[in-house]
Amino acid sequence: MPETTAPRDAAPSGTVPAPARATTTVQGAVPAIEFQGVVKRFGDNTVLDGLDFSVAKGDRVTLIGPSGSGKTTILRLLMTLEEADGGIILVDGDPYTHEIRGGKRVEVPEKRRRAVRRRVGMVFQQFNLFPNMSVLENIIEAPMHVLGLTRAQATVRAEELLDQVGLADKRDARCTQLSGGQQQRVAIARALAMDPEILLLDEVTSALDPEIVADVLGVLREVAETTDITMLIVTHEMQFARDVSNRVLMFDHGRIVEEADPETMFTSPTHERTQEFLRAVLGD
């Protein structure tokens, strides 16, 4: 599908300003996500200080690092739940919240932000299902009111997704009647119902009891295997990171201190901070 919607990929470099910095993606391809000098402060605390990185289409990138290292902030910036104080973020080459025009950093109008945001989906640590709706209503709400599907169309798709996450029989249940693991699987179905090109997974198993973590990760593994959705994953489940991702970024104090494929990262990390972190996480 990306091929048919990618005339901008073929645009001569004269019309599209070349990315300001070298990226790690395949030469010539527009990255799914690109951060250019992104700065994010919370009060006096600078969480991201000129972060550059990019994610190729279809990549599954896991962000690891100690809490407060800026991983979740990156996901929240990509969902526009936070706004960057500096730098720009591109999705498929399109400026997201800010762009450089005439050498100045200016805000992108809300209409264009929305067009970009529509390609991005997110699953939250606390599920955030709408408790006033049934499972099915949670899933069809956005397809109906954002994508403009009819109730019947949205329901067909929702039922497929519920089947995929193993909750076909919970269609009409209230979300509050479901276990945490079930709620999270509904939340995954809800995000997938919007056909995102990019899926952000923010510590999706951290609020779950250990024995049901596997169900949720199983569902996500299947999504990773059967789709080409670009995924950005923040997790403490190192085995999951290893199984699903093809790239791991180690963050510390808002900077990438090490970047490698999961095998290398988890077996022979080179940076001292990574070694410390992995010892602490995998130690017990």
Place this chain on the structure above:
Amino acid sequence: MNDVWSWQRAAEALPPILEGFRITLLATVVGTAIAAVLGLLVALVRRSRSRWVTAPVGLAVEFVRSTPLLVQLVFVYLMLPSVPALVVGCVVLGVHYATYMSEVYRAGIDAVPRGQWEAAKALDLPRTRVWRAVVLPQAIRKTLPGLGNYAISMFKETPYLFAISVVEMFTAAQQFGGRTFVYTEALTMVGLLFLLASYPTSLLVRRLENRLA
């Protein structure tokens, strides 16, 4: 004539008092409806990002809340002589209580977890859907007991309508007393009717509160 309680007098007082009770209920129901709708509007408008919108509305709310209901009733009644007293009564009660109810709504909206807003944004829901489908259904559930309590308060303040000559229950009793020179039975029945109506209602509100908690 000087017995403390006469059942016969009580029976005579009952019909006008019941007619007054009808007016009391009418004023309460219409007043509550106005307060509930206007209160919600005020709560929503006060969330606007523009100070040009929030400042005047905030000032108006403060003004209405800081002046006595009785003064407001009489003032509006005298300023608008062509408007029927009952209409003035319902609207003034409604506007007065709207300022209180707007605070209940505000608290209810604030109590909707941030994650709900974030999930709505992640799904890119349009603003109107975020409010109509996600935030308000959850917020209003939480506000129902608070709104109920204010409706009961309003019910108990309807005797102020006496001041603008709306013949609600209390005024009816006063008039009966004025005719017969004995107030005991009429006023006792008014008190009992207020108790009879508001106590079960407040129990109902409390049950609602427990169920929604």
